[in-house]
Amino acid sequence: MTPDEQDTLKRARRGRNIALALVLGGFVILIYAIAWVRIAG
Amino acid sequence: MTATVETPVTVLPSEWRDYFALTKPRVMSLVVFTGLCGLLAAPGHINPVLGFTAVLCIALGAGGAGALNQWWEADLDARMKRTAKRPLPGGRLERTNARDFGIALSVASVLLMGLAANWLSAVILAVSILYYAVIYTIWLKPRTPQNIVIGGGAGAFPPLIGWVAVTGDVTLMPVLLFAIIFMWTPPHFWALALFVQSDYAKAGIPMLPVVAGQAATRRQILAYAVILFAVSLAPWWTGGTGAIYGVAAVILSGVFVALCLPVALRRSAEGDKMKPEKRLFGYSVLYLFALFAALVADRLILGQGLAP
DSSP states (O other), X not given: OXXXXXXXXHHHHHHHHHHHHHHHHHHHHHXXXXXXXXXXX | OOOSOOXXXXXXXXXXXXXXXXXXXXXXXXXXXXXXXXXXXXXXOOOHHHHHHHHHHHHHHHHHHHHHHHHHTHHHHHHOTTTTTSTTTTTSSOHHHHHHHHHHHHHHHHHHHHHHSOHHHHHHHHHHHHIIIIIIIIIITTTOTTHHHHHHHHHHHHHHHHHHHHHSSOOHHHHHHHHHHHHHHHHHHHHHHHHSHHHHHHHTOOOHHHHXXXXXXXXXXXXXXXXXXXXXXXXXXTTSSOHHHHHHHHHHHHHHHHHHHHHHHOOOOTTOOOHHHHHHHHXXXXXXXXXXXXXXXXXXXXXXXXXX
């Protein structure tokens, strides 16, 4: 693999990891909010 | 899969954008909008957090079904100009990853819908995903020129799901909203199929213009538009909406029929720019947005939508 290809691979992986972290964070907040509304309601 | 052409062996590193593209975001915008309108037009109240979650689940379910559709049709997509650059035929994503992503989104959306709203809306969401991914994509689309008619049911579920998320039961009004999109789908897609029919023919998909010819397709576009005119007025006639929706439906559906007339009466030759067909396709998207916006405006301003 050339240095350019390695760089592209790294960038793609980093972007996927950040997107996954944001999705998981959002999911945790959403579940917390649903639980809060359900319990309070 | 459905065809013999293989997707490229070398898979480029996939980015989050490729996974996002799998969910067919442009189609999803209409799904989310009609689902939200169903939720807002329904009688009753839903907590904003739960309402947001219900719409999110409709979007996730549509995205999951879209991903499964692209997984199954990767070889067909590679043969059509319109779809050849999608992540799978473009070689930017592995097929199994697309399948797993689609299944994960679908399952998560159904479970979350059940927990946040109610299990009836979750069951209808599951049925809509299976309808699109299995009945339409795998079974009907490659087999019958009426694929769009029956498959249109898949896109008709969102307002029904949004409505049931609020009320918890299926009544006449959400069924009428389902029927509106069901009748809207054939003229919408056949208008598109008329000007991209060579693409469908190349991929071996039996779309109506390819199998039955232009004349039959044009006649059926007009027939469905006339039925849509009557169905779109039904929520008003049955007392489910007020005058705002009724007037909007008469005008919007009247224009829809008027735009179908030149499409139905003309024949196109080689090299035709297909302007009336393109105009009808563009208007059909605007039509659905405007009709459902009128439904919500009617409910919010006149407080209608109380009839079952």
